[in-house]
Amino acid sequence: MTRTGSLTAAVAGLLVAAAVPLAGTTAQPAAASDNGLSARPAMGWSSWSFVRRWPTEAKIEAQADALAASGLEDHGFVQVNLDDFWQKCDADGFEVDTYGRWAVDTGKFPGGIKAVADHVHAKGLKFGFYVTPGIARNAVTRNTPIEGTPYHAKDIADTSKTEKNYNCKNMYAIDYAAPGAQEFVDSWAKQFASWGVDYLKIDGVGSQDIPDVQAWDKALRASGRPITFALSNNLPIANAATWRRLANSWRTQGDVECYCGPGPSGSGYPLTDWSHVSARFTSAAAWQPYAGPGGWNDLDSLELGNGDRAGLTADQRRSHLTLWAMAAAPLLLGTDLTRLDAVDRAMLTNDRLIDVDQDAVAARRxxxxxxxxxxxxxxxxxxxxxxxxxxxxxxxxxxxxxxxxxxxxxxxxxxxxxxxxxxxxxxxxxxxxxxxxxxxxxxxxxAGPPGTAAASPGFGVAPHAFPAGAVRPAPATPPAA
CATH class of the missing domain: 2.60.40.1180 (Golgi alpha-mannosidase II)
Incomplete structure (x- = not known):
């Protein structure tokens, strides 16, 4: 099967396996999202760690080109995710389009987001995107219409509450009991689908945002395009069963970045340090019961690719990848792929390690x-x-x-x-x-006498799903953009 071949049957089988305990195992956690996506953890690259607050069309396309040229694509790294700061702000927050949705900063993305997605897809890769809950203050002030409805922004905004946002801020909560609220999120999801989005990260999510997560889950399913749904960040474990039911991954802690570089807001190298990575041992152990086909514990970006300058020794980088693989966490690189270090490339193309992550079993401590x-x-x-x-x-x-x-x-x-x-x-x-x-x-x-193996909890998915030397397919294949 090639990278772009259909994995529908495999995905369905793994999702069924998530809900049906193997003989001799303990009961499994709450059922995973049944959107048919993310049978295995996502793999690829995300812009936040290295590009940070200054993404541009040229930068994202350069990373996509580097990912394809590096050979990492052949080992399963297929996501190219544009994180925050693609939007345009004014003094009152996000600038918005005719229907109250965030406007693209055309100074950074002169061809628009679809042009970037098309470039990514042309490389055989998948495009990821970013949003946060709520509705922009400018949409409410202008009382923009909600596409395809008689309703307007003021009909659905709860201006007594604001939503967390890390860029333009000024986001009001949405009253999901109000007519037009779901339709607003639907219109946004359909816009993203029309741009070619394959993976959507919704950031700033907490317990208070469960209605938003429900609305986005429903909207993405109705968008007409398979879109993997990721939640961020530092989500409360008390709601783990809810995140698992509604989404395909969820961030279990705050950022892995140390924000200790010499640039603005701590940007630049180093990207992280061992204390930020090693803190994930505790959270990975606590969240372990909730991972399985359809939904994964996201430990944040994998800071491999740029050698020691990323902030970790070679030993620490191997441990970094080993923990992520044992946890069956998404492997989303945060480094500069245009300057891929040879030592790190060897780590990232070690299929024995990739198999440990992609076996769809989260390890216990x-x-x-x-x-x-x-x-x-x-x-x-x-x-x-x-x-x-x-x-x-x-x-x-x-x-x-x-x-x-x-x-x-x-x-x-x-x-x-x-x-x-x-x-x-x-x-x-x-x-x-x-x-x-x-x-x-x-x-x-x-290798002991027959009958000596003890029962062990965990999802049972065969290792070595991809023969040595074979091109390994992505967990799910996007339709043509």
Whole structure:
């Protein structure tokens, strides 16, 4: 099957697997979104970390060109996501179009958003976009009509409440009990679909925005185009079942960026630091039960691609990718792909690592002792993937785990997934002495007497879904733009 081949049956099968527990496993979390998308975590690139507040048509197209030329596309990295600051502001907030929707900053995007999406699609890639809840103050002030209805902005705006927004601000809440409210969001979703959007991030979402998330879920389904639906950021875990039912991913913490660069608002290198990355160990463990086909725990951008200058050592970058893969998190690069570092490119094209992310199983943390952590997940062929971490910033540490903690007893046949080397059959337990920030990632086939494998919770999706050397398809294929 090629990258652009139909994956409808595969998607449907994985979504069914998410709702039906395997024999010997624990009950699964609340049903995932049934929009038929995101059977596996999204992979690609997002503009925020590197481009930050200054996106342009030329910059986004250059990153799409670099992604295609790098070979990363052949390993599953297919999203090109334009984040915030594509809009035009005035003193009162967002400038709006005839129907009260944000206006594109044509100084940054002279050809419009559809031109960028067309460029991305021409590379065989998928285009992602950005919005936040609410309705712009300028739309209410001008009382713009709601497309296709007799209603206007003032009919649906709750001006007693404002919505979080990180750019032009001045967003009022929407009263979803008012006639015309759903139709307003519908009109926006249809506009995005007409531009060729394949993935939509709605940012600034909290518990108070559940009506907005419901409205956008409904609108995207009715838009006439398959659009993966992502929520951001630092969403409350108390509403995890709701996010899972309505969306395809949700940010589990604040930004991974350190905002410690020399440029305006902390832009520039470094993009992140180890404290921001290592904080994800705790949130990934807490959110683990809610991930599975159709909906994923988003740990934020993957800051690999630009070597040490991104703010992490090579060991830390391997641990960064290993944790994201073990969590089955979206792999959305935040770096400058026009300057792809050779060491990082080798990490990102290691299909053994990609398979760990794309097996659609979120790992559990089974050891958490100081700087020593061990994570494990069981794949549907009966093998286990185990990651050992030294999360410290100084000193080596020996990290150990008994096979019984992993889920079986006896011996295990071990392969190192970073190097690909076969380590042979190892009895009872596994240990690794790790440098600060280093990880060891292994796949283990139980080799003990029959009947010694223990039940382990987790979604069962076969690893190695894509043969070695094959072009791996995207989780879902957009229609022609």
């Amino acid at each position: 089974i050891v958490n002792s100081g700087v020593r952590q061990v994570w494990s997940k069981k794949e549907s062929d009966g093998r286990y993937v185990v990651a050992l971490f030294n999360t410290g910033t100084s000193g080596t540490s020996t990290v150990s785990v008994d096979w019984s903690r992993v889920g079986f007893t006896g011996s295990g046949d071990v392969t190192d997934l970073w190097s690909g080397s076969h380590k042979g059959v190892i009895a009872n337990s596994y240990s690794a002495t790790l440098r600060p920030g280093e990880t060891r990632l292994i796949r283990v086939k139980p």
